[in-house]
Amino acid sequence: MVLATTPTPRPHHLPLPNTNNGDSRTHHHAHLLRLLNECTDMSQLKQIHAHTLRTTSPTNPHTLFLHSRILHFSSLADINYAFRVFDQVEKPNSFMWNTLLRACARSSEREEQAILFYCKMLEEGDVFPDEYTFPFVLRACAYLFALSEGKQAHGNAVKLGFDSDVYVSNSLIHLYASCGCLELAEKVFEEMRERRSIVSWNVMIDSYVRVGEFETALKVFGEMQKVFEPDGYTMQSVINACAGLGALYLGMWAHGYVLRKCDSTVASDVLINSSLVDMYCKCGSLKLAQQVFDRMPKRDVTSWNYMILGLALHGQAEAALKCFDCLVETESFAPNSITFVGVLSACNHRGMVEEGRKFFDMMVKDYRIEPRLEHYGCLVDLLARAGFIDEALNLVTTMPVKPDTVIWRSLLDACSKQHEASIELSEEVARQILKSSEGHASSGVYVLLSRIYASASRWNDVGSIRKLMAEDGITKEPGCSLIEIDGIIHEFFAGDTSHPRSREIFRVLDTIKEKLEAVGYAPECSHLIDEKRWQSVGVGLHSERIAIAFGLLNLKPGVPIRIFKNLRICNDCHKVTKLISELFDVEIIMRDRARFHHFKDGVCSCTDYW
DNA sequence: GTAGGGTTAG
Known part of the structure; x- marks a missing residue:
């Protein structure tokens, strides 16, 4: 077992007082305490510890205090040594229990030990847990997703009357949210009301972001602003929510807020800046992402990862x-x-x-x-x-x-695009998908397989697939596109006529159609499964087209149209979008399920490989 | 001596 964490080749010998006879006991303790406060490594700490054991009476309350300090310092540098110190103390007080509990709860791989140590504290019954105890043990439970143990600790806290402590309540919110019980977290948060600190809000907001409830996170953020000034933790969650939503303008506002209102340590913080890089990448602004990344005073591996992943996402x-x-x-x-x-x-x-x-x-x-x-x-x-x-x-x-299913789907997807791939292989892959997804295959698998049959003109099989889909109650996930105009997000589905400006939008679509036809464009009809698209041009129009038309309606010079789509863009829409970028002299940035496409001057950044 | 921070394929 290695004890020292800071290697000291030649231990520096401390000028320890060598006597302590009777009358100067308090003075002796004070001297040792001073040495302790100045001590810089484990080797010195051990000397002081040994000396304390040798020269002080264990029953003296000053000695107990010295041991508390020794325990505190060693728990930061060497937990095993801290445990030995603890074992030598006859009647450890709650401070000492808490110190070790904290050390375990904060070190990865010792969270379980923290819970066991807490149990031991309860069993021995010499001291009771206090308001400091619960944050530590609840933290350990949160990390282990130990909901049942956490609930028991919650019960103990209630029994001892510490559940109204702000730190304890915040730890409970964190525990429940970490374990996926957002309702329980909300309940604690709700009951806190007047006692809420900024941490309570931050934990709650971040919990929503983690489960992908970005809108709720932003809503709670709005409420929080009535009571607290956001801090770095808040802003990081807000930035992450913007990344999830693809809300560039809100993200830029959050960035500005960090620069204007937060102090310089927050503005230069690695985690905040890494989140900004990620946010700008996911919101489609590689330029701003790169700018933040280049200006970061310090980067860690995660910062680099965000940048590399972002460049990959944009096909760079x-x-x-x-x-x-x-x-x-x-x-x-x-x-x-x-x-x-x-x-x-x-x-x-x-x-x-x-x-x-x-x-x-x-x-x-x-x-x-x-x-x-x-x-x-x-x-x-x-x-x-x-x-x-x-x-x-x-x-x-x-x-x-x-x-997993996704890997098999990659194969099936590739099969569907390559005519020379055998139908037998595709069928085998499809079987594997259905097997690996245990009957919960996404509609995409059926769509792909039917496309494969269609391209081989096996119409009976196409029909069987449709029948199968109907029997299994599988419906296609509806395509949906989002566009942010002046900070407001508009949502469109295929053939959508529900927007208040729908008439104008469809007029723009007519103009698009005319212009496309003028340059000799003929629609590609590769999606045989999509019957609606055969009926008339307007009805089955993919959502991104409507969103683009709306974008053209609200065009500002030099500002690209940014569209987010939940599905992958189809061949025909890709072709059309390229033409639109040229015919209307506009840059269109589109994020589909897999990646970003930047359309400009008739070409796409993906070089038609996607 | 107490609570809250990061990544990932398609």
Whole structure:
């Protein structure tokens, strides 16, 4: 067992008082206390501890205080030593119990020990838990998702009357939210009312962000602002909510708020800036993301990961790989597993098969990182989409990780796009998907399979698939596009006529149609399953077209149209959007389910590979 | 001596 955490080759010997006879006892304790406060490493601490044991009476209350201090210092540097100190104290007080509890709750891998230690405290019964005890034990429970133990601790806190303590209540909110019981967290938060601190609000807001309830998070943030000035923690949650919503303008406001109102340590904080980088990437502004990243006073591996992942998301593979090289060259830390997810994803978005294989090998051989499902996911998708279906299939069947539905879907997706892929293979892949998803396959699988049958003119099979979908009650997820105009988010579904400005929108759509026809555009009808699109041009119109028309209606010079779509953009819409960008001289930035497309001057940043 | 902060494929 290694004791010292700060290596000290030659321990510095302290000038310890060597006597303590009777009358100067208090003076002796005071001297030891002074030494303790000045002590800088474990070796000195141990000398003082040994001396305390040798020269002081264990029953003296001043000695107990000294031991508390020793325990406090050692718990920060060496928990095992702290436990030994604790064991030597005959009657530890609640401070001492709490100190060790805190040390366990704060160290990863010791959370369970924290709970056991708390139980021991209750069992021994010499001292009672106090208002400091509960935040520690609840924190440990939160980290372990130990809901039942947490509830018991909650019960104890109620019994002892500490549940009205703000720290205890905040810890309870955190516990319940961490365990996925948002209703219980809300209940504690609700009951606090007048006692709420800024932390109560922050925990609640962040909990909503974590479960993807971004709108609720922002709503609660609005309420909070009536009572508290947001701090760095608040702003980070708000920035994350903007990232989730793709709300660029609100995100920019949050960024501005951090710069204007928060103090400089917050504005230069690694976590805040990393979140900003992520937010700008996810909101479609790679330029602002890069700007924040470049100006960061300090970056850690997660900051780099956000930047690499963001570049990948925007299809900027070369820049992402350059960013990776830069990380390796300039930083003292190594890339981690997630860095490689970013790098592989970048290769995937550009169909860079050779580089993908190279980085996968590099990860395993040079960095000794064990590939996870995500890495295999990228590689399988990369290989399959680039046409190496057999190699992809081989990888799926031989890799040491169990493939999930998504990996099988990548294969099926690739099969559907390649005419030479055999129907038998597609059927086998589809069977695997249905097997691995235990009957909860998404509608996409059926759609893909029916597309495969359709392209082989196997109409009976297309019919069976439809029947199967109807029998299993599977419906297609409706396509939906969002567009933010002047900070307000507008939502459109396919063929949507519900918008108050629908008439104008459809007039713009007519203009688009005329202009497209004038340049000889003919619609691509590859989606046979989508019957509505055959009926008339207007009715089945994909949601992104309507959103683009609305964007054109609200166009401001030099400001790109930004669209968010829940599904992947189809071939025809991709083609049309490229033409619109040219015919209307407008930049269109579209985030679909998988990535960003930047349309400008008739071309898309994805180079038609997506 | 007490509570709240980050990443990932498609």
